[in-house]
Amino acid sequence: MVAAAGVVCTFAAQLAMGTAWRIGVDPTERTDLVTSGPFAFVRNRISTAALITFTGLAFTTPNLVALAGLAVVYTGTQMQVRVVEEPHPLATHGRAYTNYAARVGRFLPTIGRLRPQRGE
Template structure:
């Protein structure tokens, strides 16, 4: 199962980042990658760095297990459940990326304005379904390969998406889309349905002047 976890993780990286960015470039002229924004003094910079750490550690976990560096012997049922969770997270991430269409980005460009996506089965329920799905997939990776490396990857990813969304993406979307995003944030959860909704007053306070 550790080999399956490694193959699935590599496949996910290729499809979700490599293939997706190639499709994005063909359609829009941009790969969608905006890089790590801010400076080390700003939380969004740490969000970007932690995201990279999470992706690398997520790959290193199953690779180290396959090589015998971190031997594991979890119950087969636990690994099977992890495979189901990881596949579900992978599929949901791909679906959410596709749902964003030309608005899909990795990182934030403060000078750029993209269409606000608020509809569909995923974006109609939560504001950040891609991140939710990625965390789900990483959780599946932990169940398949339960080592300190995969747990560290999941921890780094959760911290990364929290910093990225709260410190970079939400302020940017409030500045660019104003009341439209404030209304959207008031009726949908941040990562899970119903949790993390912003009141109009809170949205106004968080919008950059």
């Protein structure tokens, strides 16, 4: 049930992004900064929903291998978002993204908000 909810939430988040939804990061492409709908609460709603899916799948056979795999998925997702995905809207949208990221959590509401740089 948890995995199915995660799949539905992933699809809903993709729909909410509209034409801004992409797979991967293309530094030459500029899309709109989506801050409404589910993205008003969580910046990386698609990643959050995917993590819910993987958590549900891991708990269908709760053993050491499944839990280790889940830890790898969580770590990989953190790295992907922080190192690859978040720098792109920061470079593309600048202050608009900084202000948005200061208000909205990375994967959960209020958790993982970016702190403004000194002097801002």
